[in-house]
Amino acid sequence: MYDSEDPYTDQDSLDFGKADYELTASSLITVDYIAPPAAISDYVTTLYHFRCEEPVIRDIQPASVGHLSLFPRGKGEMHFREGHRDPNPEIAILTPLSTATPIIVNGPFHVIGAALTPLGWASLTGLHAGDYRDRLREASEILGEDIGPIGQDLIRDYRSGTKSGRDCALALGEYIGGKVKPINSRHAELIRVVNNWLGSSLNPELSELMGKAAYSDRQVQRLTERYFGLPPQALARKYRALRAAALLSFPQLTPEFEAELGNAFFDQPHMIREINRFAGRTPARLSDDDNPFLSEMIDPKNFRELG
Structure with a gap:
């Protein structure tokens, strides 16, 4: 994948x-x-x-x-x-x-x-x-x-x-x-484009990012890792898990969000492994109040840059 x-x-x-x-x-x-x-x-x-x-x-x-x-x-x-x-x-x-x-x-x-x-x-x-x-x-x-x-x-x-x-x-x-110092304006625009791409879906298509970025595919890979720490698909995987963790920490989900979560992962064991890897919790423990720092860091307001 x-x-x-x-x-x-x-x-x-x-x-x-x-x-x-x-x-x-x-x-x-x-x-x-x-x-x-x-x-x-x-x-x-x-x-x-x-x-x-x-x-x-x-x-x-x-x-x-x-x-x-x-x-x-x-x-x-x-x-x-x-x-x-x-x-x-x-x-x-x-x-x-x-x-x-x-x-x-x-x-x-x-x-x-x-x-x-x-x-x-x-x-x-x-x-x-x-x-x-x-x-x-x-x-x-x-x-x-x-x-x-x-x-x-x-x-x-x-x-x-x-x-x-x-x-x-x-x-x-x-x-x-x-x-803070200004960065290259075209690079700053790419950061904005990547943020919007990550926020567009729990499982955004790489082709959509490449179509909106004013760079070649290889440049997008290189610059995304430079500014975000990971290449695009690995980055999407990380934010998919963190945003899924944020959603699952809610007392209840709308049918639309439940459907989006269901479509974002191969199956439930896969979702559990991914959330555990990036959030440090299994979904069952996301709302058990064991870790308020984690709960705050995965709060949706902290993904505001993702649009």
Whole structure:
């Protein structure tokens, strides 16, 4: 069903729903979401402030575009599908994730951050999303030394109580607004076209994208991986699973959405595997309140760039 450039195979699946990976209960976690100011809404999906006071926290980050984050409290690791583990720096860039990724942290654990759009990743970092995907890195390695003093000041003020989590999140947003740079206008238009294509259906046809993009098929493949981290069909697979997870988290679905879900996957086991791979949950556990961070990240409002 997917072309040879799709990096996923049936052999590389991970079952994040196994009993030996017990997630921290939602009642122990608080997450505040702050709408990004209009000036940065093209670049930032949401700002957030995450807190958990438990001695050990286990969570799952769904596949995403990228984050700029502060970790004022808590030390731990992200466990990536490829087998490597990255510790969390106090000032970090989470690069675009191709799959859901487990997090294990010695708490208390506090995170303040900004979830980026594809345009935000490109304009803020200038990096090839496919080459840099699936890592948690020191922000200064990617953004330059200026983020270090800014981030340390915010962490100090947060720890002392001088600034709230909301204050720090908005300050990160202000930093992003001052740091982003324009990208090639034709590339920006392609990002818009790809967003609209992804939002047109749970299972969009590749030919429709190629027909609307002002580039050759090979250029579309190359540029989509550059800005989104994956080639088009693999990207459609990722967003199909995330949007299906968002739909299945609703208390009830309209007949139209039920039909669209039924037509988007080969069968129910296939849908379960796909949602587990990209959202880190089986459909039966999407609305069990075990993971409020995941629930927010797959909320439909966070796919607003998809049209």
